Amino acid sequence: xxxxxxxxxxxxxxxxxxxxxxxxxxxxxxxxxxxxxxxxxxxxxxxxxxxxxxxxxxxxxxxxxxxxxxxxxxxxxxxxxxxxxxxxxxxxxxxxxxxxxxxxxxxxxxxxxxxxxxxxxxxxxxxxxxxxxxxxxxxxxxxxxxxxxxxxxxxxxxxxxxxxxxxxxxxxxxx
Amino acid sequence: xxxxxxxxxxxxxxxxxxxxxxxxxxxxxxxxxxxxxxxxxxxxxxxxxxxxxxxxxxxxxxxxxxxxxxxxxxxxxxxxxxxxxxxxxxxxxxxxxxxxxxxxxxxxxxxxxxxxxxxxxxxxxxxxxxxxxxxxxxxxxxxxxxxxxxxxxxxxxxxxxxxxxxxxxxxxxxxxxxxxxxxxxxxxxxxxxxxxxxxxxxxxxxxxxxxxxxxxxxxxxxxxxxxxxxxxxxxxxxxxxxxxxxxxxxxxxxxxxxxxxxxxxxxxxxxxxxxxxxxxxxxxxxxxxxxxxxxxxxxxxxxxxxxxxxxxxxxxxxxxxxxxxxxxxxxxxxxxxxxxxxxxxxxxxxxxxxxxxxxxxxxxxxxxxxxxxxxxxxxxxxxxxxxxxxxxxxxxxxxxxxxxxxxxxxxxxxxxxxxxxxxxxxxxxxxxxxxxxxxxxxxxxxxxxxxxxxxxxxxxxxxxxxxxxxxxxxxxxxxxxxxxxxxxxxxxxxxxxxxxxxxxxxxxxxxxxxxxxxxxxxxxxxxxxxxxxxxxxxxxxxxxxxxxxxxxxxxx
Numbered sequence: 071x072x073x074x075x076x077x078x079x080x081x082x083x084x085x086x087x088x089x090x091x092x093x094x095x096x097x098x099x100x101x102x103x104x105x106x107x108x109x110x111x112x113x114x115x116x117x118x119x120x121x122x123x124x125x126x127x128x129x130x131x132x133x134x135x136x137x138x139x140x141x142x143x144x145x146x147x148x149x150x151x152x153x154x155x156x157x158x159x160x161x162x163x164x165x166x167x168x169x170x171x172x173x174x175x176x177x178x179x180x181x182x183x184x185x186x187x188x189x190x191x192x193x194x195x196x197x198x199x200x201x202x203x204x205x206x207x208x209x210x211x212x213x214x215x216x217x218x219x220x221x222x223x224x225x226x227x228x229x230x231x232x233x234x235x236x237x238x239x240x241x242x243x244x245x
Numbered sequence: 246x247x248x249x250x251x252x253x254x255x256x257x258x259x260x261x262x263x264x265x266x267x268x269x270x271x272x273x274x275x276x277x278x279x280x281x282x283x284x285x286x287x288x289x290x291x292x293x294x295x296x297x298x299x300x301x302x303x304x305x306x307x308x309x310x311x312x313x314x315x316x317x318x319x320x321x322x323x324x325x326x327x328x329x330x331x332x333x334x335x336x337x338x339x340x341x342x343x344x345x346x347x348x349x350x351x352x353x354x355x356x357x358x359x360x361x362x363x364x365x366x367x368x369x370x371x372x373x374x375x376x377x378x379x380x381x382x383x384x385x386x387x388x389x390x391x392x393x394x395x396x397x398x399x400x401x402x403x404x405x406x407x408x409x410x411x412x413x414x415x416x417x418x419x420x421x422x423x424x425x426x427x428x429x430x431x432x433x434x435x436x437x438x439x440x441x442x443x444x445x446x447x448x449x450x451x452x453x454x455x456x457x458x459x460x461x462x463x464x465x466x467x468x469x470x471x472x473x474x475x476x477x478x479x480x481x482x483x484x485x486x487x488x489x490x491x492x493x494x495x496x497x498x499x500x501x502x503x504x505x506x507x508x509x510x511x512x513x514x515x516x517x518x519x520x521x522x523x524x525x526x527x528x529x530x531x532x533x534x535x536x537x538x539x540x541x542x543x544x545x546x547x548x549x550x551x552x553x554x555x556x557x558x559x560x561x562x563x564x565x566x567x568x569x570x571x572x573x574x575x576x577x578x579x580x581x582x583x584x585x586x587x588x589x590x591x592x593x594x595x596x597x598x599x600x601x602x603x604x605x606x607x608x609x610x611x612x613x614x615x616x617x618x619x620x621x622x623x624x625x626x627x628x629x630x631x632x633x634x635x636x637x638x639x640x641x642x643x644x645x646x647x648x649x650x651x652x653x654x655x656x657x658x659x660x661x662x663x664x665x666x667x668x669x670x671x672x673x674x675x676x677x678x679x680x681x682x683x684x685x686x687x688x689x690x691x692x693x694x695x696x697x698x699x700x701x702x703x704x705x706x707x708x709x710x711x712x713x714x715x716x717x718x719x720x721x722x723x724x725x726x727x728x729x730x731x732x733x734x735x736x737x738x739x740x741x742x743x744x745x746x747x748x749x750x751x752x753x754x755x756x757x758x759x760x761x762x763x764x765x766x767x768x769x770x771x772x773x774x775x776x777x778x779x780x781x782x783x784x785x786x787x788x789x790x791x792x793x794x795x796x797x798x799x800x801x
Contacts, residue, residue, distance in 0.1 A: 075292065079305055082383060090376035093476040097372040118552035143635060143646040175649055176615045182631050195552075198498040 105206030108224055112137065112216050113204035117171065117194035120184060125169070125194055127216075133165045134242035135216040136235075139207045141173050142183045146229040147211040151187050153232045158191040161239050165218065167192070173210070174199045217242050254405070260295055264288025267401050269408030281796060282411045284766055289392035293384075308377075308384040317381060321374045328365035331357050335367065372476065379472045386465045397455060403448035404753050409764035412753075414775055415796045416763040416782065416789060424756040427785075431754070434784040438777060440752070448755040458768075460744025467736030474729035485723040488582055492589065492713045496543065496558070499721060503549050504577060505558055509539040511584060511717045536584055538566040538717040542574050566719065576725055583718035590651045593676040594709035595702040597622045608709070611676070613651040625662035625700070628669070632656045636675070636684060653680045660700060670694070674702045676710075750774055752781075761787075765794075 106113060115137075116126045127135065138154055140147035151170075158168040168191040172180045177195065184193050196202055205214065209227050215238050217223040223242055226234075250258040256267035263283050264271055271282060282288070293309045295302055307313055331354060334342050342363060346354035357363065365371050409415065420427055424447040431449060432442045440451035478484045491497050491508040498505050514535040518526060525532075543558035564572035572579040590613055597606040606623030613634065620627040635647040636655035644655070654676055659669040671693040675681040704710060748770050754763040763782075767774045779791045 076301070079301055082387070083301065083304060086376070086380045086383070089473075089476075090373070090380070093376055094369050094372045096479045097367050098369050116550065116552060122553065124551060124553050141649060143648045145639075145645075148645075173649075178616065178618065178629065178632060179634075179646075197552075198500065200498070200500045203500055 106204075106214075106222055106225075108222050110222050111220060112214060112222050113201070115169075115171075115194070115201050117196055117201060120181060120193040120195070125192055127220075130167045130169075131220065132218055133167050134218050134239070135214075136166065136168045136239065136242075137205075137214040137216065138168065138170050139173055139202060139205070139210060139212045140170055141175060141210060142179055143175075144210045148187075150211060150230045150235075151189055153230060153235050155187070155189050155191065156232060157235050157239055160236075161243065162191075164243055166239055166243060169194060171196050171201055173202050173207075215239075215242055259290045261290030262288065263290075264408065265405065266396060268403070268405040269401070270405035271407055271411065280411065281413055282408065284412075286389055286393045287396040289396040292388045292392055305384060305388075308381045309388040311385060314378070314381040314385055317374060317378050321371070321378060324362075324365055324371050324374065327357065327362065328371075331363065333365060334363045375472060375476060379469060379476075382465045382469050382472070386462050390459070390462045393458065397458065400443075400450060400452075402443050402445035402450045402753075403755060404764070406755075406757075406762065409753055409755065409762045411796070412764035412766050413771060413796050414765040414778055414794045416761070416778065416787075416794055418761055418787060418789075419759050420756065420761050420787070421759060424759070427756060427761070428754075431781075431785060434781055435752070438781065440750075447757070449753070451752040453750050454747040455749050457743050457747035458749045460740045460742075463740030463743060464737050465740075467733045467738075467740055469733075470736060471730055471733030474726045474733060478724075478726045482723075483725045485721060487721050488718060489721060490585070490716045490718055491538070491540075492716045494591070494713060502577070503545040504574075505543040505545065505556075506572075506579065506719070507541040507543065508717050509541055511539075511715045512537050513584060513586070513715075535567065536581055536717075538581060538719065540564055540566050540572050540579060540719075542572060542577075542579075566717075571722075576723055576727075578722045578724075580720040580722065581717070582720040585716045585718070586714070587716075588712040588714050589716075590654060590676065591711045591713045593704055593711070595674070595676070595704050597625060597627070598701055598703055600699055600701050608705075611656065613654055616656075623662075625660055625665075626669075628659045628661070630657045630659050630671070636680065653677065653684070655680065655684070658702075664699070672700070672702070676704065748773070750777070752778060771795075 112127060112135075114127060116124060119125045136154070136157075138147075138150075140151070142148065154168055154170065158166070162168075170189065170191060170193045172193060173196055175195075176197075180193060180195065184190075205212070211227075211229065213226045213230060215223045215226070224238060226238065230238075250260060250262060250272065252258060252265035252268060252270055252272065254265060254268040254270065256265055258266050258272060262272055263285075264287065266289060269288070271288075291309060293302060293306045298306060331346065331350060337345075342358060346358035346363065350357070361368075410417070428444055428447055428449050432444065435442055435449075435451045438453075440453045443450045443452075485501075487500075489497065489499065491506055493508050493511050496505050496507045512535070513533050516532045516534045520534070521532070540563070541560055542562040542564075544561045545556045546559045547557040548554040549556050562572060562574040566572050566579055566581050568581050571581075592610055592612045594608050594610050596608045598604065599606070606625055609620045609622060609627075610617075616629055616632065618629050620629075631644075633644055633646040633655045634649055634651045634653075636653045637645055637647045639645045644657075656674045656676075658672045658674060660672050661667075661669040671690075673686060673689050673693065675684060675686050680686075748767050750765070750767045752763065752765040754761060756762075763778065765774055765778050775791045775794050778794055779789055782789050
């Protein structure tokens with residue numbers, strides 16, 4: 071007697087530490103339901119693109135991804151579109167993808183807009199506003215910079231200009 | 246200090262044993278020899294009691310202490326008490342906590358907020374307290390229930406004389422008969438009272454309702470399930486509490502689920518003047534009597550995960566959602582929360598008319614969202630080139646949309662047909678009369694040229710205008726943890742009933758040289774036990790007053 075109890079004690083204490091640690095860590099991190107932060111894995115995306123194909127983040131595994139949330143009625147988004155297009159042209163050969171996620175507008179509006187501005191990076195429709203909610207986007211535009219390891223490197227709220235965008239992408243490519 | 250734990254009967258007891266595990270002789274020789282016995286856990290040692298505790302034993306001992314458990318519970322209660330009195334930040338969507346607490350609760354509230362306690366239930370220390378209570382529940386129970394179980398399942402029938410005489414209910418007296426025969430006769434009346442009888446020559450043990458001893462441990466199991474359920478409510482998918490808008494007549498997807506909800510009709514009724522009391526009428530408030538959303542819930546049955554296809558929906562539930570009467574589908578609940586009666590344009594059915602002759606070329610449906618791109622009306626073809634839901638002009642004078650809501654919709658068509666240029670003529674159309682005037686549709690069209698005011702789009706009657714009359718704001722809730730909470734509470738109840746309504750009673754007796762010694766023990770209702778013992782002795786022709794059975798020891 072006595073010897074067999076030791077493993078039982080250890081198993082129970084370990085279980086308490088694991089379960090308790092999990093409960094406390096989820097409580098501290100706000101139940102895990104909050105916005106994604108820098109260093110987090112970006113929430114999954116599965117959306118129809120302007121090109122008629124379905125795009126997911128897995129499609130761009132190993133690449134640096136710039137996820138931009140925009141709408142045609144948001145002036146700042148419209149203003150920064152040419153910068154995004156220019157940087158996409160510049161960096162696409164170095165494993166950088168720009169994803170423009172339109173927030174809840176219909177096909178015609180988006181298509182006309184993309185044509186008008188000559189945007190040719192992938193534009194995705196978030197027609198149910200699901201991805202916007204998963205990413206916790208409040209102000210528009212909001213841009214997420216995801217590094218090649220698939221972690222959010224930084225989040226930018228508001229308009230981006232050519233220089234800051236270039237800077238951010240440079241950091242993604244050569245960290 | 247090494248203590249000799251060997252009893253005089255030859256049994257080797259574990260450290261911490263109070264009463265010999267075999268014969269029941271009190272092992273602590275220092276105590277008053279007439280004192281009542283400590284009968285908790287039948288005198289068995291708690292599992293954690295060891296001669297040389299190491300580090301793990303010390304942790305174990307800490308949690309196995311009831312005193313520690315009580316302090317943990319007190320701290321938790323104090324935290325929860327203040328958390329209930331002072332509203333928690335998580336209750337609010339939009340407010341400024343830095344002023345709220347001071348304004349509402351004064352300085353005390355401000356201190357509470359500044360101590361960072363306004364997030365009590367999500368704080369690490371509160372959850373840690375709960376986890377520690379959980380640990381204490383598990384360890385306390387294990388530490389006591391196993392020794393108790395062992396002690397009760399291998400009880401020796403013949404107990405040490407002191408064990409009997411130091412019980413709370415004791416009888417000693419001479420009986421002039423044959424010892425074994427007397428014990429044999431005692432079996433029947435005790436059985437009649439529901440006891441299970443074990444005999445060993447001239448010794449006897451009668452016992453009933455032992456299961457009630459497990460009551461407290463059953464309560465603990467229930468509490469552990471309850472605690473686990475509460476602590477792991479945050480796991481993804483187990484608990485959802487969100488609010489969404491559902492425009493009337495539209496099928497709206499519920500995010501992060503494969504469910505879609507259609508708000509078929511939303512109605513709100515207000516109390517009329519006559520229905521209100523005098524006092525209330527004077528306040529001038531308008532109070533809704535009923536708000537109701539006729540909702541249909543659909544589940545996606547195919548093509549759910551492919552955004553390039555339309556999902557195929559299957560109706561699964563239909564319910565008129567009212568306040569406190571939610572739609573409930575397998576634990577998915579939709580509660581009425583708010584509404585918005587601002588109408589929104591859904592579609593119009595304009596006709597193409599020749600302005601000069603008044604000739605009409607047909608009617609078509611123009612949806613605000615995802616409209617068809619080409620319309621054939623008589624000899625004319627209308628191509629929709631662009632649309633602006635909230636029409637405005639930017640600084641460069643270009644048409645833009647200010648938002649995605651159809652506040653001031655405008656549609657830019659290219660019309661082709663007889664008497665028109667081959668490349669077609671541009672025509673802008675504002676479905677709302679007010680926008681037509683505000684933005685001067687005719688002037689814009691004149692500038693766009695081509696049509697020379699020959700053709701126009703016009704809505705003939707109100708029946709050709711389709712509005713989303715209102716939107717209903719529903720609270721979507723999923724709480725998959727509730728069944729476990731109820732299960733836990735159910736088990737707690739079972740344990741309470743076990744422990745409260747039945748009492749473990751034991752009667753030991755032995756006859757030595759014609760002298761009967763009887764001791765009896767229970768955890769509750771000593772009065773009942775005394776009475777039972779007295780009536781048993783009476784059937785055995787031993788007259789004794791109930792009160793005389795009470796042992797005059799000084800332990801209550």
